[in-house]
Amino acid sequence: MLQNKVAVITGASRGCGKAIAEKLGALGAKLTVVGSSDRIFKTAEELKEKGYEVLAVKADVSIEEDVAELFNQTFDQFGQVDLLVNNAGVGQFKLAEEHSLEDFRRMFEVNVQGVFLCSTAVVPHMKERKEGTIITISSDVGRRTIANGSVYTATKYAVQGFSGSLAQELREFGVRVGTINPGAIDTYFADSEPGLDFKEDWLKVNDIAEAVAYMASAPKHMVVDEIMLHPLSQEYPNV
Numbered sequence: 001m002l003q004n005k006v007a008v009i010t011g012a013s014r015g016c017g018k019a020i021a022e023k024l025g026a027l028g029a030k031l032t033v034v035g036s037s038d039r040i041f042k043t044a045e046e047l048k049e050k051g052y053e054v055l056a057v058k059a060d061v062s063i064e065e066d067v068a069e070l071f072n073q074t075f076d077q078f079g080q081v082d083l084l085v086n087n088a089g090v091g092q093f094k095l096a097e098e099h100s101l102e103d104f105r106r107m108f109e110v111n112v113q114g115v116f117l118c119s120t121a122v123v124p125h126m127k128e129r130k131e132g133t134i135i136t137i138s139s140d141v142g143r144r145t146i147a148n149g150s151v152y153t154a155t156k157y158a159v160q161g162f163s164g165s166l167a168q169e170l171r172e173f174g175v176r177v178g179t180i181n182p183g184a185i186d187t188y189f190a191d192s193e194p195g196l197d198f199k200e201d202w203l204k205v206n207d208i209a210e211a212v213a214y215m216a217s218a219p220k221h222m223v224v225d226e227i228m229l230h231p232l233s234q235e236y237p238n239v
């Protein structure tokens with residue numbers, strides 16, 4: 001379904017990003033997988049063993065030079081980008097006054113600046129080709145507030161604002177922009193581990209990968225603007 005398409009997935013070394021890369025690879029996409037640690041190379045090897053065409057780039061999405069380099073390498077290897085999945089994200093959960101300025105900066109750098117840098121790096125290319133899809137893994141807390149998540153919530157509201165404006169700017173060029181807004185997912189997020197007992201009912205990484213696949217493989221005349229999904233056990237998101 002995504003044969004001959006090139007997908008760039010940030011934060012792909014583990015968690016949702018790795019599952020998204022596996023799913024898009026299974027659908028036939030060529031993959032650039034991006035992570036900020038050496039883990040990305042091990043993940044890339046696992047993806048190659050499944051028979052997928054993979055470029056691994058160690059890059060911090062919050063650093064302009066790293067982002068430029070990751071797209072340079074992608075264009076050198078694959079010649080185009082059809083799909084960008086802005087998935088890399090970090091979160092800390094505590095009272096507002098317990099956050100340091102450094103906590104605040106880091107969440108905004110990765111979650112917001114990273115989405116800005118990666119998206120704007122690829123927009124001119126997609127506009128010129130008059131096609132392309134940009135999907136950002138945001139959060140349900142990009143649509144509603146929670147206690148103990150003020151800064152993280154603020155980053156995801158920012159991401160919603162950025163993506164919404166971008167979607168409007170790119171519609172006339174045939175470029176689709178959407179967000180996925182999940183509730184709790186069983187990953188490594190916020191210094192956690194997957195598979196812990198209390199996360200048994202949480203969303204699984206494949207649930208997010210399926211949502212990305214649906215958005216990415218929608219027919220050309222259609223844009224999926226937003227998908228919100230939650231564990232059934234989580235409170236109803238009154239947004």
Ligand code: NJP
Pocket residue numbers: 010011012013014015016017034035036037038039040059060061062086087088089090091110137138139140141181182183184185186187188189190
């Ligand atoms: O998190 P995790 P998730 N540059 O920690 C990478 C959102 N979300 O899969 O760099 C590039 O398992 C990191 O790799 P490494 C969330 O906000 C989650 O749950 O090698 N990559 C790893 O591969 C985020 O946007 C929940 O350490 C960077 C990956 O990112 C998305 O879902 C709920 C990086 C993170 O894997 C995926 O998060 C929700 C950087 N600067 C939204 N920093 C949830 N889990 O409950 C980190 O509403 N990475």
